[in-house]
Amino acid sequence: MRIDDLARAAGVATTTVRLYQARGLLPGPRVVGRTGWYDQRHLARLALIGRLQDQGFSLAGIGRLLETWQEGRDLADLVGVEHQLDALLGRRHEVMVDAAGLAERLPPEVLTPTVMARAIDLGLIEALDDGRFRVPDRRFLDTGAALIALGVPAEVVLDEWEHLRGAAGGIAERFVAVFERHVLPAGAADPTGIDPGAVAELADALARLRQAAADVVAAALDAALADEAARRLGRLAGDGRGLSSNVEERHRET
Secondary structure, three states: OOHHHHHHHHOOOHHHHHHHHHOOOOOOOEEEOOEEEOOHHHHHHHHHHHHHHHOOOOHHHHHHHHHHHHOOOOHHHHHHHHHHHHHHOOOOOOEEEOHHHHHHHOOHHHOOHHHHHHHHHOOOOEEOOOOOEEEOOHHHHHHHHHHHHOOOOHHHHHHHHHHHHHHHHHHHHHHHHHHHHHOOOOOOOOHHHOOHHHHHHHHHHHHHHHHHHHHHHHHHHHHHHHHHHHHHHHHHHOOHHHHHHHHHHHHHHO
16 A cells, blocks of 8 residues: 555544654555555554554553564564454454445435434544544444334434443443453553563453453343343233243243
8 A cells, every 4th residue: 555545544644654654653664666555564553553542542652562562573473463452442343434335334314414413422433534434333333224224213223322332331341350350460550561472462361351241241131131022022912921931941942
């Protein structure tokens, strides 16, 4: 990629790419003739820098962190860790779409100024300067479209997302506390103090904890939905005991 293509893919300005290079945060391009060429290594680094900034790190702090990681590692190892950490920090589901692409995923009647403004306010969609939209998690588009297709109003989908995000925050805090208490090594509160050799292992441990947390939450939600469905649908059918027993038996089997 040329520098303009890299900046566009990363959702940043070309001047930002040059700034990161000047600060030593981004490796230089491969120069052929007078043209500098960038690759996925640079794109992964830009994504990681952006996410660390979102987490409150200054450019100087990011520089120290990257320098620490790079000590004792070759570039391929560092890029592998960047990809791993970048996925853990939430970028793996990110998608960029233009207005036409957004219209393909969601019904036209949903894309009202009011709905779009609230989606942006909730952080579900970000309008970029080039006219495109950044969706931090494409699953919002998929599940939102599925719920709307079932007849759920877009405003209700956003209401439920906002409520669910608040509830999920408490669950996330508990699992992160477990990670910090039982997995994170002593002294790692200062990221620049982490042994570079332990970064990949730490990222792998966090990935496994994240998957375990997702499985536990999914199992708990499945059980709760089964119980609630049995109670409500059984009442509607006029035979709550029979329907509830069937649902509970199926749930135990699964």
